[in-house]
Amino acid sequence: MGRKLLTEHINVEGIQSFDVYRKHGGYASVEKALRTMTPEEVVEEVKASGLRGRGGAGFPTGMKWSFLAKPEGKPRYLVCNADESEPGTFKDRYLMEKLPHLLIEGMITSSYALGCRTSYIYIRGELLYVLRILEKAIAEAYANGFLGENILGSGYSLDLHVHPGGGAYICGEETALLESLEGKRGNPRNKPPFPAVWGIYGCPTVVNNVESIATVPWIVTNTGAEYAKFGVGRSAGTKLISAGGNINKPGVYEIELGVPVEEFIYSDEYCGGIWKGRDMKAVIAGGSSVPILPKELILKTAAGEDRLMTYESLSDGGFATGTMLGSGGFFVMDDHTCIVRHTWTLARFYHHESCGQCSPCREGTGWMEKVLHRIEYGHGHMHDIDLLVSVAKQIEGNTICPLGDAAAWPVAAAVRHFREEFEWHVKHPQAATAPGAVFNKAESVLA
Amino acid sequence: MDQTVEKKEVQFSEGAMAEIRRYISHYPEGRQKSAILPILHIAQAEFGGWVSPEVMDKVAEILNILPIEVYEVATFYTMFNLKPVGKHVLEVCRTGPCMLRGSDQLIEHLENRLGCRVGETSADGNFTLKTVECLASCGTGPMLQVREKFYENLDPASADQMLEELKASTVRKPWEENY
Numbered sequence: 001m002g003r004k005l006l007t008e009h010i011n012v013e014g015i016q017s018f019d020v021y022r023k024h025g026g027y028a029s030v031e032k033a034l035r036t037m038t039p040e041e042v043v044e045e046v047k048a049s050g051l052r053g054r055g056g057a058g059f060p061t062g063m064k065w066s067f068l069a070k071p072e073g074k075p076r077y078l079v080c081n082a083d084e085s086e087p088g089t090f091k092d093r094y095l096m097e098k099l100p101h102l103l104i105e106g107m108i109t110s111s112y113a114l115g116c117r118t119s120y121i122y123i124r125g126e127l128l129y130v131l132r133i134l135e136k137a138i139a140e141a142y143a144n145g146f147l148g149e150n151i152l153g154s155g156y157s158l159d160l161h162v163h164p165g166g167g168a169y170i171c172g173e174e175t176a177l178l179e180s181l182e183g184k185r186g187n188p189r190n191k192p193p194f195p196a197v198w199g200i201y202g203c204p205t206v207v208n209n210v211e212s213i214a215t216v217p218w219i220v221t222n223t224g225a226e227y228a229k230f231g232v233g234r235s236a237g238t239k240l241i242s243a244g245g246n247i248n249k250p251g252v253y254e255i256e257l258g259v260p261v262e263e264f265i266y267s268d269e270y271c272g273g274i275w276k277g278r279d280m281k282a283v284i285a286g287g288s289s290v291p292i293l294p295k296e297l298i299l300k301t302a303a304g305e306d307r308l309m310t311y312e313s314l315s316d317g318g319f320a321t322g323t324m325l326g327s328g329g330f331f332v333m334d335d336h337t338c339i340v341r342h343t344w345t346l347a348r349f350y351h352h353e354s355c356g357q358c359s360p361c362r363e364g365t366g367w368m369e370k371v372l373h374r375i376e377y378g379h380g381h382m383h384d385i386d387l388l389v390s391v392a393k394q395i396e397g398n399t400i401c402p403l404g405d406a407a408a409w410p411v412a413a414a415v416r417h418f419r420e421e422f423e424w425h426v427k428h429p430q431a432a433t434a435p436g437a438v439f440n441k442a443e444s445v446l447a
Numbered sequence: 448m449d450q451t452v453e454k455k456e457v458q459f460s461e462g463a464m465a466e467i468r469r470y471i472s473h474y475p476e477g478r479q480k481s482a483i484l485p486i487l488h489i490a491q492a493e494f495g496g497w498v499s500p501e502v503m504d505k506v507a508e509i510l511n512i513l514p515i516e517v518y519e520v521a522t523f524y525t526m527f528n529l530k531p532v533g534k535h536v537l538e539v540c541r542t543g544p545c546m547l548r549g550s551d552q553l554i555e556h557l558e559n560r561l562g563c564r565v566g567e568t569s570a571d572g573n574f575t576l577k578t579v580e581c582l583a584s585c586g587t588g589p590m591l592q593v594r595e596k597f598y599e600n601l602d603p604a605s606a607d608q609m610l611e612e613l614k615a616s617t618v619r620k621p622w623e624e625n626y
Binding site for chain 1: 473475478480481482483484485487488510516519520523524525526527541542543544546547548579580581582583584585586587588592594595596597621
């Protein structure tokens, strides 16, 4: 059993309450930081830890913090990105629901490091029940002197608020999130200027994912050097993985980075193997935006090495034969899964969630959805398959924000690795549209 | 067009107004527009699960902004219903990870049970059936959301039981007692 840094106490009875959380060492990082460290020292610890942003991009958190502009006379803000909406990802919801005080502790310690007097947690609107859990915990933190004026007599003051979104995947993109927090439509901004200079209300702002902020307390309490001892190389520490799809034990697992993918899928400690005694067909390893990989490429790299749960190992081979760790939204498809239908649901998702600002994304996502729909429902043509690749290519890199790439990659990867299955749909529309019909490689050779 | 059409007077309850004031206090002075999404959620809970143009106008008045600033936001975010809905809105997740665990079958089952298609309201007015995109509940699919509650790991039997319970339930607002 790997070491748990974030979720060690997650199943303790009553851990949602301030008193129980405190009894298990909670808020130690706030005491340590405010009483014995300067804000700069806290930033240095986070830098030394090697923590990389856990929202999906994997950018080093400490470095992001050090970019924050500090002009005279302007407030600075920390905004927690709790807009978890990437299909396949549900770890932030789990963490906030079960351990609300861990996020609040992380927000206080991080806000101190960044010199913020007001901070926000932007939570997706669908999670209003989690917002109520967080608001209750925040009220407890105020009542116990960990929020508000002059925290622990240190002279440092902080207000923390939770802000609900309204149902828009795009608001997980940090500049769209800031627009939304200002009460506008969630249209991503052109960069530069980056939020570190021009964020919420035109003030310097850091936006960090829930899991990243929830990792800060452990780093500050135990030092960055200790944190860096976990994991493998540049993939330091532990990571929450949301495991879903056709497995025996779906759920959120905190793993030490470096666990072999095969062990993660088949060991009883984690996913517990494929459900219903079936075989595995494919995996999406880091949320719906990352390339799908067939069984053979998710277990081993093209060079034949064991694939590990790290940023580097999962991306080994580039997009030709690799994928990404992304947000850790790990979902497994069994051999009864229709890849065309699954890809169609993802294309429909991105079309639904495109903000409509950039034409390649607004038009391209709808186009891909329509083409996939006709292939899935038996009206596709052979040239549609290359059309999908061509549309994906024309979206990629041509939009203000990464949603365009996120929409293009899963479609391009599905065609790259499962072209035969798309062709089978076109060649055998009647067979492909029969209820429950799924492409079978061995049978298709005979057909 | 007759410009003198009488507008329905929209009045938030005292409980809802207290919540609205609390949210407005979270943002710097002059940045009250930030409270627009929290207030639209409050408005939707207050006025039967949807926001009418009159309600949006009232929100604009409270925030001292133009009505168009509320319209453009309410029409962008998918959680706000812009037309009347049934007593309960069933929002079924249909995205890939839930599809792998049987959301297609759940949607079909609900359509049969309710006698209406996705996007419609059942004849008895109890349920509006909607499909939505990923609700961050991929490990517990198929699932759906009703207001603030998630119903997870649904199969035909548990879905039917949920429908019965909802039918018999009273809809409460978050700021009311016994919520």
